[in-house]
Amino acid sequence: MSTPHNNAEKGDFAKTVLMPGDPLRAKFIAEHFLENPKLVSSVRNILAYTGTYEGKPVSVMASGMGMPSIGIYSYELYKFYEVENIIRIGSAGAYTADLNLFDVVLATGSYSESTFALCQSGDPDDTQYPSEKLNDTIRAAAAKLGIPLHEGTIHSGDVFYAEPGAVDENKIIREKHCLCAEMESFALFHNAKVLGKNAACLLTISDSLVTHAETTAEERQNSFTQMMKVALETAVQLDQE
Ligand SMILES: O=P(O)(O)O[C@H]1O[C@H](CO)[C@@H](O)[C@H]1O
Numbered sequence: 001m002s003t004p005h006n007n008a009e010k011g012d013f014a015k016t017v018l019m020p021g022d023p024l025r026a027k028f029i030a031e032h033f034l035e036n037p038k039l040v041s042s043v044r045n046i047l048a049y050t051g052t053y054e055g056k057p058v059s060v061m062a063s064g065m066g067m068p069s070i071g072i073y074s075y076e077l078y079k080f081y082e083v084e085n086i087i088r089i090g091s092a093g094a095y096t097a098d099l100n101l102f103d104v105v106l107a108t109g110s111y112s113e114s115t116f117a118l119c120q121s122g123d124p125d126d127t128q129y130p131s132e133k134l135n136d137t138i139r140a141a142a143a144k145l146g147i148p149l150h151e152g153t154i155h156s157g158d159v160f161y162a163e164p165g166a167v168d169e170n171k172i173i174r175e176k177h178c179l180c181a182e183m184e185s186f187a188l189f190h191n192a193k194v195l196g197k198n199a200a201c202l203l204t205i206s207d208s209l210v211t212h213a214e215t216t217a218e219e220r221q222n223s224f225t226q227m228m229k230v231a232l233e234t235a236v237q238l239d240q241e
């Protein structure tokens with residue numbers, strides 16, 4: 001069995017998939033944290049691995065960047081590979097000086113101007129939500145590891161490079177209270193909703209849209225380990241439920 005975008009066999013994926021945007025972050029996680037990682041798909045270099053963590057099965061697969069991309073990969077995992085839980089583990093730009101580089105954010109909602117949900121199913125809502133149960137498991141995993149989480153609504157955008165004045169900061173920051181910007185969670189949460197599955201989004205602050213501090217590409221690939229450990233511990237706890 002395969003799809004146009006995934007050449008894994010049915011049964012190659014664990015019930016829980018960690019999903020970074022960056023294929024090399026997926027590779028880093030597989031090589032540094034998973035026991036016996038096996039490459040299960042590499043179509044378009046969107047790397048996907050399955051192994052175990054503390055003896056429990058877990059997969060990690062990249063989503064690529066943006067909602068059309070995660071829309072394809074997450075839909076196929078849920079619909080054709082019987083995946084139940086997808087935890088996005090991404091990078092984000094902070095909208096508030098209260099967030100520092102490397103802080104970890106747990107999304108409690110994802111606001112977007114995107115038409116993804118409207119086009120996918122006619123859903124007009126501008127905010128999509130993660131699974132509360134999955135978020136509770138993430139909170140428990142983070143508490144066990146002693147890793148603090150910042151929680152709130154995040155902004156999921158279609159545009160990384162916007163012209164000056166084009167971003168409606170009044171709406172995004174003051175009306176919707178978004179903590180930070182990323183580009184995939186709105187589509188992921190929507191797909192989980194229409195397919196009756198679970199999704200969550202953990203983010204590491206990679207740059208600040210307030211102070212303009214930023215991490216390097218290599219740090220975004222290899223050093224967001226606190227978020228990775230929380231997601232891996234969550235997969236272990238989900239397997240025990
Ligand atoms: O680091 P990832 O997970 O790719 O997430 C963020 O980084 C990319 C932009 O640089 C977008 O995909 C955005 O959502």
Ligand SMILES: O=c1cc[nH]c(=O)[nH]1
Nearest residue numbers: 091092093181182183
């Ligand atoms: O989408 C993103 C991701 C990281 N940093 C940003 O500013 N935006």
